[in-house]
Amino acid sequence: MDAMFARELKLGGRAAVNYAALDRVERRTERVDGIDAVVFFNPGRVASVMAQVDEESLRRRPCFLCPDGIGPEQLTLDWTSPAGQAYWIRVNPFPIFDRHFTVSVARHERQQIAGHFADMLALAEQAPEYVFFYNGPMCGASAPDHMHFQAVPAGNMPLERAIRSADAVRFAAKREGVVICRVDRYAQGAYMLSSTDREALERQFGLLLAKGEIPSAEEWEPRMNLLTWYGPGGWTTVVFFRAESRPVCFWSKVPGRRIQISPGAVEMAGVAIVADRESFKRLNARRLGAIIREVSSDTPISF
Numbered sequence: 238m239d240a241m242f243a244r245e246l247k248l249g250g251r252a253a254v255n256y257a258a259l260d261r262v263e264r265r266t267e268r269v270d271g272i273d274a275v276v277f278f279n280p281g282r283v284a285s286v287m288a289q290v291d292e293e294s295l296r297r298r299p300c301f302l303c304p305d306g307i308g309p310e311q312l313t314l315d316w317t318s319p320a321g322q323a324y325w326i327r328v329n330p331f332p333i334f335d336r337h338f339t340v341s342v343a344r345h346e347r348q349q350i351a352g353h354f355a356d357m358l359a360l361a362e363q364a365p366e367y368v369f370f371y372n373g374p375m376c377g378a379s380a381p382d383h384m385h386f387q388a389v390p391a392g393n394m395p396l397e398r399a400i401r402s403a404d405a406v407r408f409a410a411k412r413e414g415v416v417i418c419r420v421d422r423y424a425q426g427a428y429m430l431s432s433t434d435r436e437a438l439e440r441q442f443g444l445l446l447a448k449g450e451i452p453s454a455e456e457w458e459p460r461m462n463l464l465t466w467y468g469p470g471g472w473t474t475v476v477f478f479r480a481e482s483r484p485v486c487f488w489s490k491v492p493g494r495r496i497q498i499s500p501g502a503v504e505m506a507g508v509a510i511v512a513d514r515e516s517f518k519r520l521n522a523r524r525l526g527a528i529i530r531e532v533s534s535d536t537p538i539s540f
């Protein structure tokens with residue numbers, strides 16, 4: 238992945254321009270619920286923040302994860318999971334962090350974690366210097382019609398760092414050797430699963446997902462974001478159950494109220510990205526905390 242990143246940047250295309258621009262992204266720290274959340278003003282992310290993900294809009298645009306829709310300078314690294322699923326790994330041309338990849342299934346099929354979670358664990362084990370994340374089709378994915386993960390360097394997200402140091406979590410249960418904790422800061426409706434046993438983790442992840450609600454007949458899985466990483470203690474997966482796709486303030490017509498943010502896994506883990514200056518100005522600690530609460534699920538889960 239790192240070699241492909243270096244090769245693609247040398248080509249001097251869109252990725253080279255956008256990764257260079259990352260150095261100039263304005264940022265601010267806001268203390269929210271004991272976490273030093275970071276607000277980024279990144280105009281390069283406008284397509285993701287404002288993405289229209291309704292069925293009609295998706296039908297009308299070429300898929301930017303399929304070979305026909307990628308830029309001419311975009312390289313592709315083929316990867317096959319231990320289960321035999323083929324993926325395309327590419328540099329994300331609209332980065333959040335320095336080194337940001339998409340890992341998409343090598344065929345056009347809808348965003349759905351079922352059948353792919355084991356692949357996420359395999360990716361994390363093979364690239365422990367990265368954190369892999371998944372945004373559900375209603376929860377920040379700008380390509381809900383094409384199954385994909387994303388990867389960014391480990392240690393960039395404040396809530397990820399807090400969980401790694403066993404902060405921000407409260408023990409809930411231990412099943413088949415899998416430690417299950419509630420995340421008790423910043424995000425609500427979030428759970429951490431941790432294990433050195435891959436198969437047990439897969440089973441416990443499936444059981445946890447089965448406890449989540451599917452809010453409508455048009456949806457096929459609970460609304461969620463996932464983070465997964467691998468380290469000396471085995472795998473860690475954080476499940477953020479979600480209530481809403483975007484906060485009400487996203488569409489506000491009242492001047493001074495609108496904040497355009499599309500929370501995905503990165504936002505749920507303490508990095509809030511906005512693409513316009515007004516939203517950047519307004520997104521203070523109080524508003525960010527309220528937005529994260531608004532989009533989090535408040536349905537309690539018992540173990």
Ligand SMILES: [Zn+2]
Nearest residue numbers: 300303345383
């Ligand atoms: Zn596609």
